[in-house]
Amino acid sequence: MSTTQPGPVRMTRQRVAVADALQGVDEFRSAQQLHEVLRSRGDAVGLATVYRTLQALVDGGDVDVLRTDDGESLYRWCVRREHHHHLVCRECGRTVEIDGPTVEAWAAMVGTEHGFSEIVHTVELWGTCRDCRGA
Amino acid sequence: MSTTQPGPVRMTRQRVAVADALQGVDEFRSAQQLHEVLRSRGDAVGLATVYRTLQALVDGGDVDVLRTDDGESLYRWCVRREHHHHLVCRECGRTVEIDGPTVEAWAAMVGTEHGFSEIVHTVELWGTCRDCRGA
DNA sequence: GTTTGTGCAAATATTTTGCACTTGA
DNA sequence: TCAAGTGCAAAATATTTGCACAAAC
Numbered sequence: 534m535s536t537t538q539p540g541p542v543r544m545t546r547q548r549v550a551v552a553d554a555l556q557g558v559d560e561f562r563s564a565q566q567l568h569e570v571l572r573s574r575g576d577a578v579g580l581a582t583v584y585r586t587l588q589a590l591v592d593g594g595d596v597d598v599l600r601t602d603d604g605e606s607l608y609r610w611c612v613r614r615e616h617h618h619h620l621v622c623r624e625c626g627r628t629v630e631i632d633g634p635t636v637e638a639w640a641a642m643v644g645t646e647h648g649f650s651e652i653v654h655t656v657e658l659w660g661t662c663r664d665c666r667g668a
Numbered sequence: 669m670s671t672t673q674p675g676p677v678r679m680t681r682q683r684v685a686v687a688d689a690l691q692g693v694d695e696f697r698s699a700q701q702l703h704e705v706l707r708s709r710g711d712a713v714g715l716a717t718v719y720r721t722l723q724a725l726v727d728g729g730d731v732d733v734l735r736t737d738d739g740e741s742l743y744r745w746c747v748r749r750e751h752h753h754h755l756v757c758r759e760c761g762r763t764v765e766i767d768g769p770t771v772e773a774w775a776a777m778v779g780t781e782h783g784f785s786e787i788v789h790t791v792e793l794w795g796t797c798r799d800c801r802g803a
Numbered sequence: 804g805t806t807t808g809t810g811c812a813a814a815t816a817t818t819t820t821g822c823a824c825t826t827g828a
Numbered sequence: 829t830c831a832a833g834t835g836c837a838a839a840a841t842a843t844t845t846g847c848a849c850a851a852a853c
Contacts, residue, residue, distance in 0.1 A: 579835045604739045649795030660784030714810045
């Protein structure tokens with residue numbers, strides 16, 4: 534059996550552009566939004582490349598993903614790489630990174646209590662932020 | 669302003685079939701799976717109708733939905749109609765209904781603490797159940 | 804007999820992939 | 829150089845919708 538060799542990762546204009554569009558923004562953004570932002574910024578990147586780059590960033594642990602109720606994936610370059618959750622504004626995507634020590638323990642306990650192994654939990658909080666409330 | 673009148677709900681063979689395929693099963697099932705089950709059971713129902721019926725059941729509060737990591741919706745006729753969460757087997761869909769009183773309070777608190785309103789939280793636990801572990 | 808419901812096919816929407824062409828190292 | 833990356837268009841997925849026909853009540 535042979536494992537696929539990692540292979541060097543090239544620093545391309547597109548990858549820099551996508552990473553740059555995510556960094557410094559504290560909102561979750563969809564691939565389509567990022568694609569549009571880059572286009573209007575005059576630094577166009579193919580949509581497929583945006584998706585491919587985002588996936589790589591997620592795999593590398595630099596970016597977090599979550600899915601909206603209607604199945605769209607949203608991406609965000611989170612400050613902390615450790616496990617955490619999000620409080621996301623349903624209007625603008627603004628996000629606050631949070632952690633819930635109690636929740637972690639509870640999830641693990643409930644899981645094993647029922648004979649389940651390899652427990653993974655998804656905890657996301659959605660709300661309307663102060664700024665969007667007025668709108 | 670006029671609200672759309674509810675209109676009577678007709679009890680059709682299809683609706684009975686879909687409801688029946690979900691009741692008595694303690695697993696989350698996809699629309700496609702249900703469609704197939706009904707077909708092989710000799711009680712075929714159009715896929716579009718399966719989707720429409722499931723949506724109606726969800727709206728009526730009889731059925732719970734959740735989305736897998738790869739964006740597929742899973743449906744389950746839950747025992748309790750009140751708010752609760754799920755511990756789902758990622759292999760077979762078997763589910764245990766759970767509640768986390770602590771989580772509820774925590775979610776609400778964290779939300780308002782950051783100035784967000786209309787907080788909604790999604791908490792789902794995924795694991796591998798005892799029976800699927802052997803496989 | 805109406806009006807609601809169904810089936811099918813076509814339309815949506817998001818994301819993925821094949822392939823010829825570019826480009827970074 | 830030349831493997832890795834990109835763009836575009838086509839494919840794949842899951843779900844929704846328009847419309848003619850069927851069937852509850």
